[in-house]
Amino acid sequence: MPDNDDHGRHRTQLHPAVEPRLGLRERKKIKTRMAIREATYRLVQEQGYDATTIEQIAEAAEVSPSTVFRYFPTKEDIVVTDEYDPILEEELRARPADEPLLTSLRHVVRHAVERSMSDEFETREEMELRGRLMVEVPAVRSRMIESMSVTGRMMCRVVAERTGRDPDDLEVRVYCMGIVGALMEASRYWAEHGQRGDIGEYAERALEVLEQGLARRDSEAP
Structure with missing residues (x-):
């Protein structure tokens, strides 16, 4: 996930107590989930929950819709x-x-x-x-x-x-x-x-x- 601002850099850092216990693959998974969740919250704030689609979330998080569904089976799960x-x-x-x-x-x-x-x-x-x-x-x-x-x-x-x-x-x-x-x-x-x-x-x-x-x-x- 791109980190092009201070907010993004902060949000993709895991707590020091957690990182050493997790492998690289698991840390990447957590960062991807956080990026999808952050994009979802931003869109919901802007246009409301019902108007926010999985396709919009995927585009905002710079992943594919299938990746969103792989991490979250439903839109409600993201929340x-x-x-x-x-x-x-x-x-x-x-x-x-x-x-x-x-x-x-x-x-x-x-x-x-x-x-x-x-x-x-x-x-x-x-x-x-x-x-x-x-x-x-x-x-x-x-x-x-x-x-x-x-x-x-x-x-x-x-x-x-x-x-x-x-x-x-x-x-x-x-x-x-x-x-x-x-x-x-x-x-x-x-x-x-x-x-x-x-x-x-x-x-x-x-x-x-x-x-x-x-x-x-x-x-x-x-």
């Missing part, structure tokens, strides 16, 4: 797919084995939010656009739910290793998908409320509900 799952899995596995799972998750989620806000894989504007599309476009919202199930399965593997259970146990699946659902609702809540406040704080509040249950409140949450 909802990110590079975080392998990093989340690695960081979860790096937490102390005897640490409570929700404590580990709270640490990892906060770190992921901080990294997302640092423009490592997408800019703040792209993150906000993704949130708006999840609220406004039913097809994006539906695909996001399917995508989060992949994150849930990754979490099942980690939780199963921690607890000595099978990742396909009903209890493991319920626990992990409950966490994934909570985090998705936190993200949706942030988007529906004008993307005000700290999305990381909303995520932590969601995890606290799972940990402590739902207490009665005298005033409505902001």
